[in-house]
Amino acid sequence: MSSIILASASPRRSELLQQIGVSFTVQPADVDETPLKDERPEHYVERLAREKALAVAAIHPDAMVLGSDTSVVLDGCVLGKPRDRADARRMLSELSGRSHQVMTAVALAHQSECRSLVVTTDVEFRVLSDGEMDAYTATAEPMDKAGGYGIQGHGGIFVRELRGSYSAVVGLPLQETASLLEQAGYPVWTHWPISLEN
């Protein structure tokens, strides 16, 4: 059985992968996240997920390596992680009262193959007040997150509606990740512990 490596520094991705009972180690990949000229957002996130998985697979050719990337997309433009608080505040005001897409790609590199997919989720924000945007950007929460918010944290109060995958917005689409692992010969459910209590 190949070992599984999560090529990610994201604590959210680790928590999500643990949630579905996968045993894995973490080895973040250091890739250049600059978009290519005229690159479409769905191509951008998929390329980065693949590059992250392949960078770590090059060092561990026998492992199954998962890479992922999440971007917030507003009017076809990618909002990455904010540079600073002012940038986070600007992103929130752009997202206020509108719908955007969260695109998360996941790639699984295994035995010189790399399979990948993109999950797009529509998220609608209610109108945010100046006071709450100021208060939110004064916290540490927006800074390491695409679009400057975390749906799983305080930012959850901004979300009026979500159509798609909640886990993909947080950073790793669970159903699709399990499906990639199953195709590679690791059905996650065969590793769930049996409880002897009823």
Ligand SMILES: Cc1cn([C@H]2C[C@H](O)[C@@H](COP(=O)(O)OP(=O)(O)OP(=O)(O)O)O2)c(=O)[nH]c1=O
């Ligand atoms: C929209 C949104 C994003 N995020 C996070 C998920 C990702 O960690 C981050 C997007 O940045 P990414 O570049 O996708 O990932 P990362 O730099 O955190 O980790 P790595 O590249 O090593 O895998 O934003 C949330 O936690 N909640 C949210 O609601």
